[in-house]
Amino acid sequence: MNKVSFIFPGQGAQYVGMGKTIYDSYEQAKEIYNNAEKVLGIQLKRISFEGPEEELRESKNAQVAILVHSYAIYSILRPVIEPDIVAGHSLGEYTALVACEAINFADALHLTRLRGELMSRAGEKSPGTMAAIIGLSTEDVKSICKGLEGEGVINPANYNSLTQTVITGEVPLVHKTMEIAKEKGARRVIELKVSGAFHSKLMEEAFVPFKKVLLKQEFRNPKIPIVMNVTGDIIKNERDIRNAITQQILNPVQWVKTLFTLETVGVNTFIEIGPGKILSGLVKRTIKDATTHSINDADSLNNFKEEVK
Numbered sequence: 001m002n003k004v005s006f007i008f009p010g011q012g013a014q015y016v017g018m019g020k021t022i023y024d025s026y027e028q029a030k031e032i033y034n035n036a037e038k039v040l041g042i043q044l045k046r047i048s049f050e051g052p053e054e055e056l057r058e059s060k061n062a063q064v065a066i067l068v069h070s071y072a073i074y075s076i077l078r079p080v081i082e083p084d085i086v087a088g089h090s091l092g093e094y095t096a097l098v099a100c101e102a103i104n105f106a107d108a109l110h111l112t113r114l115r116g117e118l119m120s121r122a123g124e125k126s127p128g129t130m131a132a133i134i135g136l137s138t139e140d141v142k143s144i145c146k147g148l149e150g151e152g153v154i155n156p157a158n159y160n161s162l163t164q165t166v167i168t169g170e171v172p173l174v175h176k177t178m179e180i181a182k183e184k185g186a187r188r189v190i191e192l193k194v195s196g197a198f199h200s201k202l203m204e205e206a207f208v209p210f211k212k213v214l215l216k217q218e219f220r221n222p223k224i225p226i227v228m229n230v231t232g233d234i235i236k237n238e239r240d241i242r243n244a245i246t247q248q249i250l251n252p253v254q255w256v257k258t259l260f261t262l263e264t265v266g267v268n269t270f271i272e273i274g275p276g277k278i279l280s281g282l283v284k285r286t287i288k289d290a291t292t293h294s295i296n297d298a299d300s301l302n303n304f305k306e307e308v309k
Contacts, residue, residue, distance in 0.1 A: 002266065002268055002269065003084040003085065003265065003266040003267040003268070003269070004081065004082075004083050004084050004267065004269045004270075004271060005083055005084065005085050005086060005087060005262050005267040005269070005270050005271070006074065006083040006086045006087075006096070006099055006271050006273055007086070007087050007088065007089070007092070007096075007270055007271070007272050007273070007279050007283075008070050008074075008086070008087075008088035008089070008092035008093070008095035008096050008099070008272075008273055008274050008279075009066065009070070009088075009089055009091075009092050009272065009274045009275060009276055009278055009279050010066065010088065010089040010090035010091035010092040010093075010253075011059065011062050011063060011066065011090060011091045011194070011198070012192060012193075012194065012278070013066060013274060013275040013276035013278055014056055014057065014062045014065055014066055014275055014276075015053075015056075015275060015276070016048075016049075016050065016051035016052070016053050016056055017048075017049060017050075018048050018049075018065065018066075018069050018275040018296070019033070019045075019048050019049065019065070019068065019069040019072065019275075020048070020049040021297045021298035021299070022069070022072050022073060022076075022297060022298055022301065023045065023049070023072070024298070025298040025302075026072070026076055026298075028072070028075055028076055029072040029073075029075075029076065032068060032071060032072045032075060032105075033045055033068060033072065036064070036068045036109055039106060039109050039110070040064060040109060040113055042061070042064075044061075044064060044065060044068060047061050047065060048065045048068070048069065057193055057194075057195065058116075058120055058195060059115075059116040059117070059119040059120040059123070059194075059195050059196070060113065060116035060117040060119075060120050061116065062091075062116065063091050063112040063113070063115060063116035063119075064109060064112050064113050064116065066091055066092070066095075066274060066275060067091070067094055067095055067108060067109065067112045068109075069274055069275055069296075070092065070095040070273050070274030070275075071095055071098060071105055071108075073273050073274065073295055073296070073301060074095065074098075074099055074273050076301060077271075077273065077295065077301065077304070077305075078099075080304075080305055080308060081271070081308055083099065083224060083271070084224065084225075084265075084266075084267065085224060085225040085226070085227065085234070085262060085265060085267060086099045086100050086224060086225075086226050086227075087226065087227040087228075087258050087262065088229075089158075089229070089253060089255055089278075089279060090158070090198070090199070090229060090248070090253050091112065091115075092274065092279075093228060093229055093245065093248065094108045094111060094112050094115075094245075095108070095273075095274065096226055097219075097222075097226065097241070097245070099224075100222035100223055100224045100225070100226045101220060101222065101223040101224075102219050102220050102221070102222045102226065102238065102241050103217070103218075103219060103220070107217065107218070111213070111214075111217065114210065114213060115206070115210060115249070118205070118206035118209060118210050119195070119196055119198065119203060119206045119249075120195055120196070121205065121206065122196055122202065122203050122204070122205035122206040123194075123195040123196025123197070123202075124195075124196075125205050126196075126197070126202040126204075126205060127170075127171060127196070127197075127202075128153070128168065128169055128170055128171060128174070128196050128197025128200065128202045129168075129169075129171050129174045129191060129192070129194065129196075129197060130157055130166055130167065130168045130174065130191070130192040130194050130197060130198060131166065131167050131174050131177070131178050131189060131190060131191045131192060132160075132164060132165075132166050132188070132189070132190045132192060133164070133165050133166070133167060133177075133178070133181045133186050133189055134163060134164045134186060134187050134188040134189070134190070135163055135185065135186045135187025135188060136163065136165070136181055136184060136185065136186045137162065137163065138156070138159055138162065138165055138256070140181075140184060141156055141165040141167065141177075141181065142156055142165075144177050144180050144181060144184070145167060145169075145177060148173055148176060148177060151173055151176075152169065152170045152172075152173050153169040153170050153173065153197065153200055153201050153202055154167065154168075154169035154170065154173040154174065154176075154177055154200075155167070155168060155169060155199075155200055155252070156168075156252050157197075157198060157199035157200065157252055157253065158199065158252060158253040158255060159252060159253065159254055159255055159256045159257070160253075160255050160256070160282050161255075161256060161282050161285045161286050162256060162285070162286065163187075163285070164282070164285070166192070168197040168198055168199050168200040168202075169197050169200050169202070170197065170202070174191070174197075175191075178191065198249075199248075199249070199250065199251060199252055199253060200250070201250065203249050203250055204250070206249060207249050207250050210246075210249060211246050214242060214245060214246045215242070215246075217242070219238040219241050219242050219245075220238055221236070221237050221238050222235070222236065222241070225265075226241070227258045227261050227262060228241070228244040228245070228248075228258075229244070229248050229251075229253045229254060229255070229258070230244045230247045230248050230251050230254065231244065231254065231257075232254035232255075232256075232257025232258045232260075232261055233257075233261060234261065234265070255282065256286060259282070259283060259286045259287055260286075260287075262287075263287050263290075268287070268289065268290050268291060269290075269291045269292075269293075270283045270287075270290055270291070270292045270293070271292075271293045271295060271304075272292065272293065272294045272295065272296075273295050273296075274296060275296050276294075276296060277294040277296070279294075280292040280293070280294045
C-alpha cells in the first residue's frame with residue numbers, strides 16, 4: 001500500500017518572507033491571510049512577509065504565522081491530492097487538526113494565538129532555552145538529562161530522529177547538557193532561537209490557563225486519521241484528541257514514533273506543507289525509501305501540482 005501523509009511543521013520553521021509568494025499568486029491565499037488579520041487584529045502579513053525576524057520569532061506571532069502559511073497552502077493543495085493520514089510537529093499539530101476536520105480554522109487561529117501568548121509569558125516568567133543534539137542516540141541524550149535532573153529542569157523536548165534529540169529546560173542546564181553531549185561525541189550541538197523552554201515544566205504557567213480553554217473547546221471526531229505528538233499513535237475520537245492536545249504543551253514530541261506509525265500503516269509519501277524543509281529531512285533520516293515533498297512557496301506548490309496532474 002502506498003499511502004500519502006500530509007505533515008505540518010511547528011515553531012522554528014518560520015522565516016521572514018514566508019507566505020509572500022503564495023499570497024501574491026493565489027486569491028484563495030489572499031482571502032485566508034486577510035481574514036486571519038481581521039480575526040486576530042494583528043498585522044500578520046507585515047510580520048510574516050517583512051519581519052523583523054525578532055518580532056516574527058516571538059511565540060505569539062510565529063505560531064499564527066506558521067498556521068496561516070500552512071493552512072493557505074493546504075487549502076490550495078487539498079483539491080489536487082487528498083491525504084490518507086495527517087500529523088503535525090508541535091504547533092503543526094493544530095494545522096493537522098484542521099486538516100482532519102477535528103477543529104475549524106477560525107478556532108485553530110484563536111487557540112494558536114492564545115497558546116503563543118501564554119508560552120511567551122511563561123518564557124518571560126520562567127526563562128529557559130532549547131538545543132538540538134545531533135549525532136548521539138536518544139538513549140544517550142536521555143541519560144545525560146537524567147543525570148542532571150537533581151539540579152533543575154532539563155529534559156528531552158522533541159525526539160526528532162534516531163540521532164537528533166532536542167533538549168529543553170533552564171538555561172544553565174541546557175548549556176551544561178550541550179557541553180556534556182559534545183564530550184560524548186555529538187556531531188553538532190545547536191542552541192535554538194526560541195523564547196522559552198517548550199515541552200517542559202517551565203511551561204506550567206501556560207499549561208494551566210490553556211487547559212481551561214481547551215476543556216471548553218469543541219473538538220470533533222477526525223474525518224481522516226491523525227497521529228498525535230504525545231503518544232505517536234493514531235487518535236480516533238474527540239475525547240482522546242482533547243487529552244493529547246492538552247498534554248502536548250508540557251510533554252515531548254514523539255516524532256520518531258509518529259513516523260514509524262505512519263510507515264506501519266503504509267505511508268511512504270510524505271508531503272510537508274508549510275515553511276521550511278525540516279520535517280522532510282527528518283523523514284529521510286528515519287524512513288527508508290520514503291518519498292518526500294516540501295511545499296512552502298508558490299514555485300514548489302506549482303511544481304507539485306504539475307507533477308500530480
